[in-house]
Amino acid sequence: MRIMKLVLVIACCLIFTGCTGIKNIQDITYIVAIGMDYDVKKKEYTAYIQGLNFANVAKTEGGRPVEPIPTFVASATGETLNLAVSKLYKKSEPPLFFGHVKTLVLSQQLIEHKAKEVIKEVGRNRSLRPTLRVVTTEENIQKVFNTKALFDYPAVYTVIFKKDGSDLAEDEIRPTTLMRFLRDYYEPMGAAKLPLVKIDKNSWKTEKNFPILFFNGYTVFQHKKFIKVLPFNDAVYINWLLENRVALDRKVLDNGKLVAAVRLTTPKMKIKYEKGAASPKFSIELFAHADLLEKIEDIPMKKLKNLIESDIRKNLETLYKKGVDDQIDVLNAGEKWYRAHPKQYQQLKKSKNFYLDKKSLSKVTVKVQVFHYNAYKYDLRGNGDF
Numbered sequence: 165m166r167i168m169k170l171v172l173v174i175a176c177c178l179i180f181t182g183c184t185g186i187k188n189i190q191d192i193t194y195i196v197a198i199g200m201d202y203d204v205k206k207k208e209y210t211a212y213i214q215g216l217n218f219a220n221v222a223k224t225e226g227g228r229p230v231e232p233i234p235t236f237v238a239s240a241t242g243e244t245l246n247l248a249v250s251k252l253y254k255k256s257e258p259p260l261f262f263g264h265v266k267t268l269v270l271s272q273q274l275i276e277h278k279a280k281e282v283i284k285e286v287g288r289n290r291s292l293r294p295t296l297r298v299v300t301t302e303e304n305i306q307k308v309f310n311t312k313a314l315f316d317y318p319a320v321y322t323v324i325f326k327k328d329g330s331d332l333a334e335d336e337i338r339p340t341t342l343m344r345f346l347r348d349y350y351e352p353m354g355a356a357k358l359p360l361v362k363i364d365k366n367s368w369k370t371e372k373n374f375p376i377l378f379f380n381g382y383t384v385f386q387h388k389k390f391i392k393v394l395p396f397n398d399a400v401y402i403n404w405l406l407e408n409r410v411a412l413d414r415k416v417l418d419n420g421k422l423v424a425a426v427r428l429t430t431p432k433m434k435i436k437y438e439k440g441a442a443s444p445k446f447s448i449e450l451f452a453h454a455d456l457l458e459k460i461e462d463i464p465m466k467k468l469k470n471l472i473e474s475d476i477r478k479n480l481e482t483l484y485k486k487g488v489d490d491q492i493d494v495l496n497a498g499e500k501w502y503r504a505h506p507k508q509y510q511q512l513k514k515s516k517n518f519y520l521d522k523k524s525l526s527k528v529t530v531k532v533q534v535f536h537y538n539a540y541k542y543d544l545r546g547n548g549d550f
Contacts, residue, residue, distance in 0.1 A: 193236075193258045196320055197267040199305035200245060200282060202274040209278075211248035212239045212269075213260070214309045214319060235319050237309045245285065262291055267324045268342065269309075269361070272302045272393070275383055279390045287346050294343035299324055300383040301361045302393075311363055311377050322377045324361055334411045334427070337379040337396075337403050349385055352509075353444075353498030353519065355487075357382040357402075360393060386492050394494075398486070401479055402494055405433055405450075413457065416471050423461040426454045426472060426534075435497055438526070442508050443519050444501040447527040450476065455536040465534065473530040484525050491518040497525075 199212030215236040238256065242248030253260060274282060286292060301308055313321035328339050337359050348356035362380035365373050382399040384391050394402070404410045408430055416424040431452040438445035454472055463471075480495075487494035498519055502509040512519055 192261045193256055194264050195260055195262050196264060197269060197309060197324065198249075198262075198265055199239075199269040199271070199309060200274055201271040201305055202278050203241075204273065204277055206241075208241050208243055209245045209248050209274075210239055210241045210305075211245055211252070212237060212305045212309060213249070213252060215260075216264070216318075216320065233318065235310050235312065237306055239306065245282070265292065265296060266320075267297045267299065268292070269305055269324065270298070270300045270358070271305060272300055272360075272383070275300055275390050279385070280388065283346070283349060283388075286342065292342065294341065294346075296342040297324065297326075297339050298342050298345055299339070299359045299361045299379075303361070303363050307363060308361060308377065311375050314368065314374070314376065323379060324377060333409065335400055335413055336410065337382070337399055338407055338410065339379075349388060351499055352387075352513075353493060353502045354496040355391075355493050356385040357394075357399075358385075359383075360399075384492055384494075391492050392490055398483060401483060404428065405431055405480065406496065408432070414472075414475065416468065416475070418461070418463070418467075418471055421461070423459075423463050423471070424456060424468060425458040425460070427457055428472075428476070428532075429453045429455065433495075435495070435500065437501055437504070443512055443524065444498050445524055445526065446497055446501070447529070448480065448495075448525065449529045449531075450480070451531045451533070452476065454532050454534045456534060456538050456540055458538070459540050469532050469534060472532045476532070477528050477530045480528055480530075481525070485522055488518070488520050488522050488524075493520060 194216040195213045196216045197214040199214075201210040201212070202208075203210065215238070238252050240248045240251040242251060268286065270282065308324070309319060311322060312319055319325075323339075326339050328341070340358055345356055345358060348354060359379040360381040360383050361377055363375050364378055365375045368374040368376055379399075380396050382394040382402070384394055400410075400412070404412045412428040414426055414428055415422055416426055429452070431450060434449045436447050436449065438447075454469075456468075483494055493499075502512075
C-alpha cells in the first residue's frame with residue numbers, strides 16, 4: 165500500500181513538473197502576419213509584424229465586437245530581414261511567438277529589387293509553415309496591417325487571412341500558399357503567381373469612408389524572375405481558366421450591344437500537344453457551364469451560346485498573346501510539356517529565346533452548356549422563347 169502511494173506521489177510530481185513551462189495565452193504576443201519591405205536608397209530591409217489580441221478575435225453572439233480594439237503593428241529596419249526582426253524581441257512584452265504566423269506580405273519594392281534573395285530565404289526558413297499565405301502589395305504595409313474587416317472585426321478577418329475554401333468564389337482571385345507558390349516558382353516552365361492586395365477606400369462607408377482590403381491582380385514570375393503585375397481583369401480570368409472552383413459573371417454582347425448576363429462556372433481546359441515538336445505546340449479544348457443571370461434582349465439559345473463561346477475564345481487568345489509579348493506562360497502550357505518531352509526540353513534549354521510564340525497555340529475550341537435559365541423560358545431547339 166505504501167509503495168502504491170509513493171508511486172502516485174511521484175507520478176503527480178512528474179505531471180506538475182511537465183506543466184510548469186506552459187505559459188498562459190495572455191502571456192504571449194502571437195504574431196499572425198509578417199510584412200517585408202526594402203529601401204533601395206538605404207539598402208536596408210524593413211520588417212513588420214502584426215500582433216494578435218485574443219480579446220477581440222472570436223465573433224460575439226450579437227454578431228459584432230463589443231468594442232473596437234486596436235491592431236498592434238511593430239516595425240524595425242536592418243541590413244537583413246533576420247536582423248530587422250531580432251530588434252523587435254527586446255522591445256516586446258509579452259514575448260513574441262511566431263508559431264501561428266498565417267500570412268506573409270511582400271512589398272512590390274522588395275519584389276522588384278530583392279525577390280530572389282527573399283524567396284530563397286523564406287523557402288529555407290523552417291519556422292514558416294508551408295501553408296502560410298503569401299501576398300504582395302503596392303500599398304504601405306503598415307496601412308495594410310492596420311486595415312480592419314467590416315463591422316470593426318479585427319484584421320484576421322480580412323482577405324489576407326482568407327482560406328482557400330472549396331466553395332465557388334465569384335469574380336475573385338484565390339489566395340496562394342507558400343508551398344504552392346514555391347512549387348510553381350522553381351518549375352523550369354510555367355508561371356508562378358502571387359495575389360496583389362490593395363486598399364479600397366470608397367466602396368464601404370459608415371459616418372465616413374471605411375477602408376477594406378481586396379485582391380486586385382497577380383504579381384507574376386517566370387523562370388524565377390519577376391516579370392510584371394497583371395491587372396485584376398486579366399488575373400481573375402486566368403484564375404477562372406486554371407481553377408475549377410472559381411465563377412465569373414460576364415456580359416454577353418452582340419455587336420457591342422448588351423443582350424444578357426451569365427455566370428461561367430466549372431471550366432475544364434484540355435491542352436493537346438503536337439507530337440514531335442521541338443518546343444510546345446498545342447491546341448486547347450475548353451468546356452464550361454453557364455447560368456443565365458439576366459436576359460436583356462430576346463435572343464435564341466443557339467445564338468446566346470455562340471456569343472458566350474466566341475467571347476471566351478477571344479479572351480483566352482488575347483490573354484495568351486499578351487503573355488507571349490511579356491514572356492509569360494499564363495496558361496502553364498509548358499509545365500506538362502517538359503515532363504512528357506525530356507529530350508526536347510534539354511535541347512530547348514540551350515536556347516535563350518522564350519519557349520512560346522504566338523503560333524505555338526494553333527487552335528482554341530470552346531463549348532458552353534447552359535444549365536440554369538433563372539426562370540426565363542427557352543426553346544432548347546434554338547427557336548427562341550416559348
